[in-house]
Amino acid sequence: xxxxxxxxxxxxxxxxxxxxxxxxxxxxxxxxxxxxxxxxxxxxxxxxxxxxxxxxxxxxxxxxxxxxxxxxxxxxxxxxxxxxxxxxxxxxxxxxxxxxxxxxxxxxxxxxxxxxxxxxxxxxxxxxxxxxxxxxxxxxxxxxxxxxxxxxxxxxxxxxxxxxxxxxxxxxxxxxxxxxxxxxxxxxxxxxxxxxxxxxxxxxxxxxxxxxxxxxxxxxxxxxxxxxxxxxxxxxxxxxxxxxxxxxxxxxxxxxxxxxxxxxxxxxxxxxxxxxxxxxxxxxxxxxxxxxxxxxxx
Amino acid sequence: xxxxxxxxxxxxxxxxxxxxxxxxxxxxxxxxxxxxxxxxxxxxxxxxxxxxxxxxxxxxxxxxxxxxxxxxxxxxxxxxxxxxxxxxxxxxxxxxxxxxxxxxxxxxxxxxxxxxxxxxxxxxxxxxxxxxxxxxxxxxxxxxxxxxxxxxxxxxxxxxxxxxxxxxxxxxxxxxxxxxxxxxxxxxxxxxxxxxxxxxxxxxxxxxxxxxxxxxxxxxxxxxxxxxxxxxxxxxxxxxxxxxxxxxxxxxxxxxxxxxxxxxxxxxxxxxxxxxxxxxxxxxxxxxxxxxxxxxxxxxxxxxxxxxxxxxxxxxxxxxxxxxxxxxxxxxxxxxxxxxxxxxxxxxxxxxxxxxxxxxxxxxxxxxxxxxxxxxxxxxxxxxxxxxxxxxxxxxxxxxxxxxxxxxxxxxxxxxx
Numbered sequence: 001x002x003x004x005x006x007x008x009x010x011x012x013x014x015x016x017x018x019x020x021x022x023x024x025x026x027x028x029x030x031x032x033x034x035x036x037x038x039x040x041x042x043x044x045x046x047x048x049x050x051x052x053x054x055x056x057x058x059x060x061x062x063x064x065x066x067x068x069x070x071x072x073x074x075x076x077x078x079x080x081x082x083x084x085x086x087x088x089x090x091x092x093x094x095x096x097x098x099x100x101x102x103x104x105x106x107x108x109x110x111x112x113x114x115x116x117x118x119x120x121x122x123x124x125x126x127x128x129x130x131x132x133x134x135x136x137x138x139x140x141x142x143x144x145x146x147x148x149x150x151x152x153x154x155x156x157x158x159x160x161x162x163x164x165x166x167x168x169x170x171x172x173x174x175x176x177x178x179x180x181x182x183x184x185x186x187x188x189x190x191x192x193x194x195x196x197x198x199x200x201x202x203x204x205x206x207x208x209x210x211x212x213x214x215x216x217x218x219x220x221x222x223x224x225x226x227x228x229x230x231x232x233x234x235x236x237x238x239x240x241x242x243x244x245x246x247x248x249x250x251x252x253x254x255x256x257x258x259x260x261x262x263x264x265x266x267x268x269x270x271x272x273x274x275x276x277x278x279x280x281x282x283x284x285x286x287x288x289x290x291x292x293x294x295x296x297x298x
Numbered sequence: 299x300x301x302x303x304x305x306x307x308x309x310x311x312x313x314x315x316x317x318x319x320x321x322x323x324x325x326x327x328x329x330x331x332x333x334x335x336x337x338x339x340x341x342x343x344x345x346x347x348x349x350x351x352x353x354x355x356x357x358x359x360x361x362x363x364x365x366x367x368x369x370x371x372x373x374x375x376x377x378x379x380x381x382x383x384x385x386x387x388x389x390x391x392x393x394x395x396x397x398x399x400x401x402x403x404x405x406x407x408x409x410x411x412x413x414x415x416x417x418x419x420x421x422x423x424x425x426x427x428x429x430x431x432x433x434x435x436x437x438x439x440x441x442x443x444x445x446x447x448x449x450x451x452x453x454x455x456x457x458x459x460x461x462x463x464x465x466x467x468x469x470x471x472x473x474x475x476x477x478x479x480x481x482x483x484x485x486x487x488x489x490x491x492x493x494x495x496x497x498x499x500x501x502x503x504x505x506x507x508x509x510x511x512x513x514x515x516x517x518x519x520x521x522x523x524x525x526x527x528x529x530x531x532x533x534x535x536x537x538x539x540x541x542x543x544x545x546x547x548x549x550x551x552x553x554x555x556x557x558x559x560x561x562x563x564x565x566x567x568x569x570x571x572x573x574x575x576x577x578x579x580x581x582x583x584x585x586x587x588x589x590x591x592x593x594x595x596x597x598x599x600x601x602x603x604x605x606x607x608x609x610x611x612x613x614x615x616x617x618x619x620x621x622x623x624x625x626x627x628x629x630x631x632x633x634x635x636x637x638x639x640x641x642x643x644x645x646x647x648x649x650x651x652x653x654x655x656x657x658x659x660x661x662x663x664x665x666x667x668x669x670x671x672x673x674x675x676x677x678x679x680x681x682x683x684x685x686x687x688x689x690x691x692x693x694x695x696x697x698x699x700x701x702x703x704x705x706x707x708x709x710x711x712x713x714x715x
Contacts, residue, residue, distance in 0.1 A: 001580050003299050003300055003301040005581075006300075006301050007301070009581055013540075013582050016540070016582070019522070019523045020522045044582075045582070046525060047570075048525070048527050048532055048535065049525040049537075052523075132373070133372075133373045136370075139370045140368045155368060160395075160397070160398040160619050160707065162398055162401040162704070163401045163690070164541070164690075165694070167704045182371070183371065183382055185375075188380070270329070
């Protein structure tokens with residue numbers, strides 16, 4: 001079997017294990033390429049049946065409109081249920097303090113909204129599009145990652161995971177995060193998207209855009225999420241996004257690549273990792289992701 | 299392009315992390331910012347050199363303690379293959395991690411320090427690789443630079459290892475003399491060891507033949523999920539979703555559903571809403587049967603003319619993975635494929651000494667990391683093949699009923715009379 005067929009089959013198997021082992025699963029959908037790939041895999045796993053889970057989006061309120069439109073279009077065209085919960089609401093209801101300052105982001109607050117949504121719908125499992133090649137803490141996380149009632153990941157208490165036998169047995173209140181594309185790399189995802197001809201938001205392809213040049217990174221000005229400060233320069237550049245997440249922590253890359261072939265060629269040639277290039281949230285500290293996962297982040 | 303999953307066995311002292319760093323670095327899989335991150339981390343150290351080993355040190359708690367806690371996965375690819383490196387810690391207390399990591403691997407690299415030769419750890423790692431049925435073994439004799447790249451040292455270690463391998467049921471063994479620190483014979487051929495005419499380590503990883511590792515003769519399909527849309531157009535649709543463990547299924551094949559023993563024929567094989575004439579090991583598909591029989595998750599569909607063992611009393615090799623001891627008489631949940639049933643430990647015929655390979659009898663309980671022969675009595679019959687014959691249909695896990703934790707891995711071998 002070709003390696004993409006093997007990865008695909010493994011991911012389908014994992015999704016079906018979720019369907020078989022849990023009462024109320026959910027698929028966390030962000031509108032980014034990894035979760036779009038998950039949705040494509042779910043079709044292969046469950047059609048002609050319906051998905052045994054809703055798509056759940058935790059909206060920080062700082063998302064690209066293109067990504068939100070794409071999310072709505074996709075859920076609609078598939079005829080699958082979409083649940084959206086807003087970080088904005090959590091901030092109001094829980095009287096949370098929003099991070100302020102220069103590189104402030106709501107990304108961390110997503111965790112609160114996610115945990116609330118888990119409680120509201122009694123989700124016992126959340127499927128996510130995280131990959132082990134993204135980051136050092138992710139590299140050690142299991143495919144079935146058991147979280148306590150606070151959503152915390154404890155690297156020292158992970159369950160052994162053998163062969164293709166997944167153990168999703170939990171106590172009430174606990175929750176399992178499941179990562180079907182754990183073993184895919186960024187390049188695998190792109191190659192798969194090309195092979196399967198999966199539609200993506202335009203953000204992933206080169207387009208002209210107004211941006212803020214800050215500390216050498218190109219940040220989107222969309223929705224006024226990032227306030228210009230002295231030293232920032234407003235520029236117009238031809239860019240694409242290598243990852244699409246919260247506007248406040250996702251940087252753009254200058255690019256001429258407006259087809260999948262060109263995007264893949266650029267990614268193959270790059271000397272910088274996906275998160276290193278585009279994610280501001282991991283650069284806060286050496287163990288940023290490890291800490292967030294322990295706090296319930298997916 | 300295909301995929302090879304391999305595990306590296308050894309400790310930091312053997313240069314395991316350096317070897318992985320070297321493979322990633324020389325195959326250009328380390329990107330500039332990742333390198334910059336280890337350069338930053340190395341600044342805090344005295345010697346000032348960039349330590350490739352740091353690439354594999356994942357968690358802060360690990361960096362603080364200078365050890366590896368858990369299995370980590372790394373990825374790289376060459377024009378020949380995609381590779382998944384399963385990086386398992388080498389210390390004795392982490393046997394359970396190595397077993398976890400090794401379960402999915404087709405190849406194991408056993409690292410030996412050229413200055414020390416075969417040591418206890420080598421014996422332990424080789425035993426686990428053998429018990430887990432890893433078909434390809436590479437003995438990488440590392441730190442050849444510290445023994446003057448001596449052919450004699452290398453040959454002696456090969457002979458030592460061949461002695462050890464005789465006591466084990468290991469697949470094919472390949473020996474490569476390397477220096478991970480300097481990169482000799484890892485990706486690039488070493489000029490310092492002209493006497494070695496075998497492949498470099500990476501070349502071997504790229505070329506090792508994997509097609510024979512898949513069992514294509516025993517058709518086994520564990521049912522994961524039943525797809526029943528129950529819509530007007532698909533009113534009678536009933537498809538069994540699963541991944542073929544081994545063998546090949548064709549439309550028209552006579553099949554038996556275990557453990558119930560009901561029979562039928564395959565009427566359709568479906569994938570991605572299209573029909574296939576046949577499907578083989580590794581594929582996730584939907585099977586349809588000609589007869590409307592009662593099938594649910596946990597059932598195993600097999601070829602009627604080639605059936606596995608079905609029993610309630612089974613013997614196998616166990617790796618115990620919990621801090622709470624296993625005792626004769628204890629009850630657990632046994633998961634085989636998608637089937638789960640309660641079981642109790644009837645007997646521990648012997649425990650294996652993981653360094654001497656001696657069988658220790660009269661054992662009543664097992665501690666964390668113990669390897670032992672066990673006899674289990676199950677509440678419901680289980681269907682499986684001997685692990686040594688069919689690796690993808692003979693592995694099982696034990697789950698603690700109260701903590702829900704996976705506490706044991708069992709390589710099922712057969713029925714006990």
